[in-house]
Amino acid sequence: MLRAASLLRSRAPAIGITAASAILLGTGTVLASDDGLHPAQYPWSHNGLLQSLDHASMRRGFQVYQEVCSACHSLRRICYRNLVGNTHTVNEAKELAEDIEVVDGPDDEGNMFTRPGKLADHMPSPYPNDEAARFANGGALPPDLSLIVKARHGREDYLFALLTGFHEPPAGVNIREGLHFNPYFPGLAIGMARPIYDGMVEYEDGTPATTSQMAKDVITFLTWCAEPEHDERKRMGMKCMSILGMAALVAWYMKRNKWIVIKSRKISYVK
Structure with a gap:
């Protein structure tokens, strides 16, 4: 009896450390999102109490989305009519809508048909379904961008850091084939290649299309998409x-x- 008591006293510190470790391990969860860097806070012009969205930047951002992002990402919650008075005039929005073909019907004979787009139509998806999107992107599903600003921790700051944070992995970091190193993405490896480069888009207003400028413009546009009632x-x-x-x-x-x-x-x- 005395021997058992002395043995417990001698092992008490080790038992206490083990119990504390078990408690910490049980309550503390290591998430994959902890691997990514936290983005810096950028001075977005629309974050103030009295500031509205930059509509010129929104128009340029729509151009970046249309020429670059729309190849993989959709905007399912945005109709062409939503652009009127925000980024385009009525006639400009009608011209954009008429450039797409929409499957409609059935007609009087019960057949489906295609027609030019209207203001009431949603932005077209680059893929017919999610399975086709995964097959075209190596198993990864490109997210819809309608609410992407609200759906990511860090909002505009995270998206800007992600779009401008692509570079070669440092020494000792191995990235699996088909993935790309980005220190701001959870897990540090993302399936999307660097989407924007300097001079990739020619702005109609003459603004220099640098990587940071294009990232800022498309994120401003996506901020409006996620919150059209912002202003x-x-x-x-x-x-x-x-x-x-x-x-x-x-x-x-x-x-x-x-x-x-x-x-x-x-x-x-x-x-």
Whole structure:
């Protein structure tokens, strides 16, 4: 009995360390997302309380998406009519829609047919289904970009760092064939090759198409796609704050007017 007690006392520190390790291992989970670098915070012009989205940048970003990103990624939640008044005029949006062929029907004879696109049509997907998309991309499914800004931790900062963070892997890091090194992607290896290069797109407004400029523009456009009500929300917020401010002044004046008699009265005690 005494021998067993002394043995437990001698092994108590080791048992305590083992138990603590088990608790830490049980509660702390190592995720693949912990492998990637955290992006820096960039001064996006639309992040302020009073700033709206840069619509010129949104128009350039749509051009980058159309000429580069649309080869693999879709925008299923965006219709051509959504572009009107934001990035394009009505006639420009109609011309963009008419460039695509949409399968419609059935007609009076029960047959499907193709027609030019309309403003009410959604942006076309580059693949007919997810299986075809996986087959064309080595098993990886390119995500839809409609809500990609909200769907990623870090939002615009992460996407900008991802698009501009492609480079050769450092010494000692082996990347499997078909993958590409990106320190900001979880796991450090991404199936998407570097999508944008300097001068890849010729902007119609003459803006130099550098890698960082194209990344900034397409992310601004995708920010609008994820939150089309961004500008209207801030506008309504300013109206509400103005009305509440005036209501607070009226309430303060009414309170002061009603209570001034009670607060300024003098109470005298007669013996």
